[in-house]
Amino acid sequence: MMIEEKPALARPAPFKFEPHHFAPAAYNLESSIIRDILKFSNQPGVISFAGGLPGPDLFPVEEIREAADRVLTHYGTKALQYGLSMGYSPLREFIAERVAMRGGVQLSADNILVTSGSQQALDVVGRAFLEPGNYVLCCRPTYLGALQAFSFYGARYAPIEMDNDGMMVEKVDPVIRELHPRLMYVVPNFQNPSGITMSEKRRQLLVQKSQQYGIPIIDDNPYGELRYSGTDVPSIKSIGGQAVIQLGTFSKIISPGLRIGWIAASRQTMGVFERVKQCTDLHTNEFAQYVIYEFVQNGALDRHIERLKVAYHERRDAMLRAMSEFFPDTVTWTKPDGGLFLWVRLPEHADATQLFNSAIEEKVAYVPGKPFHPDGSGGNTLRLNFSNASLENIHEGIKRLGRVFSTLA
Amino acid sequence: MMIEEKPALARPAPFKFEPHHFAPAAYNLESSIIRDILKFSNQPGVISFAGGLPGPDLFPVEEIREAADRVLTHYGTKALQYGLSMGYSPLREFIAERVAMRGGVQLSADNILVTSGSQQALDVVGRAFLEPGNYVLCCRPTYLGALQAFSFYGARYAPIEMDNDGMMVEKVDPVIRELHPRLMYVVPNFQNPSGITMSEKRRQLLVQKSQQYGIPIIDDNPYGELRYSGTDVPSIKSIGGQAVIQLGTFSKIISPGLRIGWIAASRQTMGVFERVKQCTDLHTNEFAQYVIYEFVQNGALDRHIERLKVAYHERRDAMLRAMSEFFPDTVTWTKPDGGLFLWVRLPEHADATQLFNSAIEEKVAYVPGKPFHPDGSGGNTLRLNFSNASLENIHEGIKRLGRVFSTLA
Numbered sequence: 001m002m003i004e005e006k007p008a009l010a011r012p013a014p015f016k017f018e019p020h021h022f023a024p025a026a027y028n029l030e031s032s033i034i035r036d037i038l039k040f041s042n043q044p045g046v047i048s049f050a051g052g053l054p055g056p057d058l059f060p061v062e063e064i065r066e067a068a069d070r071v072l073t074h075y076g077t078k079a080l081q082y083g084l085s086m087g088y089s090p091l092r093e094f095i096a097e098r099v100a101m102r103g104g105v106q107l108s109a110d111n112i113l114v115t116s117g118s119q120q121a122l123d124v125v126g127r128a129f130l131e132p133g134n135y136v137l138c139c140r141p142t143y144l145g146a147l148q149a150f151s152f153y154g155a156r157y158a159p160i161e162m163d164n165d166g167m168m169v170e171k172v173d174p175v176i177r178e179l180h181p182r183l184m185y186v187v188p189n190f191q192n193p194s195g196i197t198m199s200e201k202r203r204q205l206l207v208q209k210s211q212q213y214g215i216p217i218i219d220d221n222p223y224g225e226l227r228y229s230g231t232d233v234p235s236i237k238s239i240g241g242q243a244v245i246q247l248g249t250f251s252k253i254i255s256p257g258l259r260i261g262w263i264a265a266s267r268q269t270m271g272v273f274e275r276v277k278q279c280t281d282l283h284t285n286e287f288a289q290y291v292i293y294e295f296v297q298n299g300a301l302d303r304h305i306e307r308l309k310v311a312y313h314e315r316r317d318a319m320l321r322a323m324s325e326f327f328p329d330t331v332t333w334t335k336p337d338g339g340l341f342l343w344v345r346l347p348e349h350a351d352a353t354q355l356f357n358s359a360i361e362e363k364v365a366y367v368p369g370k371p372f373h374p375d376g377s378g379g380n381t382l383r384l385n386f387s388n389a390s391l392e393n394i395h396e397g398i399k400r401l402g403r404v405f406s407t408l409a
Numbered sequence: 410m411m412i413e414e415k416p417a418l419a420r421p422a423p424f425k426f427e428p429h430h431f432a433p434a435a436y437n438l439e440s441s442i443i444r445d446i447l448k449f450s451n452q453p454g455v456i457s458f459a460g461g462l463p464g465p466d467l468f469p470v471e472e473i474r475e476a477a478d479r480v481l482t483h484y485g486t487k488a489l490q491y492g493l494s495m496g497y498s499p500l501r502e503f504i505a506e507r508v509a510m511r512g513g514v515q516l517s518a519d520n521i522l523v524t525s526g527s528q529q530a531l532d533v534v535g536r537a538f539l540e541p542g543n544y545v546l547c548c549r550p551t552y553l554g555a556l557q558a559f560s561f562y563g564a565r566y567a568p569i570e571m572d573n574d575g576m577m578v579e580k581v582d583p584v585i586r587e588l589h590p591r592l593m594y595v596v597p598n599f600q601n602p603s604g605i606t607m608s609e610k611r612r613q614l615l616v617q618k619s620q621q622y623g624i625p626i627i628d629d630n631p632y633g634e635l636r637y638s639g640t641d642v643p644s645i646k647s648i649g650g651q652a653v654i655q656l657g658t659f660s661k662i663i664s665p666g667l668r669i670g671w672i673a674a675s676r677q678t679m680g681v682f683e684r685v686k687q688c689t690d691l692h693t694n695e696f697a698q699y700v701i702y703e704f705v706q707n708g709a710l711d712r713h714i715e716r717l718k719v720a721y722h723e724r725r726d727a728m729l730r731a732m733s734e735f736f737p738d739t740v741t742w743t744k745p746d747g748g749l750f751l752w753v754r755l756p757e758h759a760d761a762t763q764l765f766n767s768a769i770e771e772k773v774a775y776v777p778g779k780p781f782h783p784d785g786s787g788g789n790t791l792r793l794n795f796s797n798a799s800l801e802n803i804h805e806g807i808k809r810l811g812r813v814f815s816t817l818a
Binding site for chain 2: 014015016017021022023024025026027029030031032035051053054056057059061062064065068069072073076077078079080081082083085115116117119120123127128129130131145148149151152153182210211214216240241242243251255256257258259266268269271272274275276278279280281282283284285286287288291
């Protein structure tokens, strides 16, 4: 008996990825408008106030070189091996002590998870807390990177108005009662994008609301150590204790390329964060953790931050001076006591996104404010970075911007 | 008229995190049993075959030290600054050329996304493709880290039996028709945990099924360059082209502590991967990318891999010899042509998880096989790592394990 072979399958068409292959939450992610704008900003001759970059002229390159050399001379096989999901223990102890000392709170290494920059800290927080449709209470405007991290998990936003004392917390009750937010998210010190610092009274009220409604607070604090004027305000973590999850990073005070940030939180939450971190990327770059730990020894971090503060203070003042000189009277701006950013408000009818094209013609760049507004408002606002430009470029760039804004009439 | 003030709110109880505060997908994550086992394995005097660690005695510490020194001397301000979400372009070009050369495929830097180790590559893939309830077709056993990454996104699994030629692809049709998997996941070379390499015929059949049903293949390839015997099999990517997303890493061939892996895929998918990467952690450690790029120049990577292969070849052979000498006849094992792992099968009734306690009493550690089986089978199997032990320890440790297994009767 002959057994008839089945005919071979017709050769299928070459594989092509279609939208249905992807998870909608990923496929529908929008590219950051900031990233697109940064491409324009890098054109030759453009003075850019767009990025959130620290000044590379201030990187402690030589000290990092020496630290890396010592790490590989003395701990090479350990720094190059797999590490723990929670992070390199001596670095966690250093972070705990520093956060505790500056924040007036009690912390140990067990309260610290090391992350790949504070963007990953935001992502870990999003993963740990958010389900699709959950609301996040935040400021209007708020940090764009947090919106990007949380939105992947299906977050919606309950944006609260700000004044010069930060989020207007006295307005949150009806919003909380209606939307039951899962998290409260704030950048209390020298906020990105506005540069505004939340007052102590508002911090206390926020903690009170957090306790009253049982909603954790995410206290995102990348700039807290970069104060150039005024006096420190007690940290939300020191007021709220267990309820507060504080995020920090070495990106703005040492180097963003090393990608070392952290989450400081109660032990109750750390088990969840650790398991999330483990399935995400096992652990943070071990070599970079060793290098940072080696660099910060013997007060080197404090000395470096003092250098940063002197330089950024000058740059902030130069920008404020130039704005007074060159911006028309119809334009207003914040006067931040620290951080990297100033916030500009154009006349109501102006569109900072459209105006960006005129700015590029004048060879100067900024970031339009609209993407920082989860409700799509803020079309007449924009963000200026003052940390990543020389004093000369600040003067010249603001002069160019002044010409652009003068056309607004 | 007196306006009566509302009474102050009673001071609320201190905040306490409860399960309802967390997203269930995160709260319910299980800690990796491997992580728990590694804690036991690190006790003094224990010979551990448990981890998946490369041998630290073989790390190119001095060359990395020189590379780091050159990077910070010549490119300090760039290596310490923010970078691109896709990764450092020269490194992406190097990876593209190397993957193309070894895999017989056409690739450019545009096809490469640099990730924080290949665990993050798995996470990015999970984010990009998986929705809750989606099935992933995989081997039984399969890599535990992939299960952890995918499970966060709600994946379920369609595990397919393996023989010495890898996944028995001829059995997939009814499974695919019933469960409509969103992805096919394989570790084709020296699989973790089994050490098995998929035959060319099976690879071709897998690609045919992928084309036929329109399901992308994840070709996870951390060990492909570590072959000690036999000859290379054409890569799934070279057979399947666009349909295949290949994951790679420098963890096993340079250093896991530097956490540099990658995704090699068609441009159609790269836009999604890039946006996912951006909201996850902005970009991979820039300094580590520069250091690796500096290290691999002038054939240094090939020379280093040759050294690894000589050493791991000896260790594999030492373990196989010792197993023949000390293991009872009722125990069988694989003879991998490369990679870091051997796979052991105990008699049917044996429980490798329970037996771990006896092993620890004998001061020797392994990983029980059950967690690598998404269907909960494999209780009588276990994984041994041979890359992270000296020849003496391999002999002595296998001797100890032989004593443990002899009690099985």
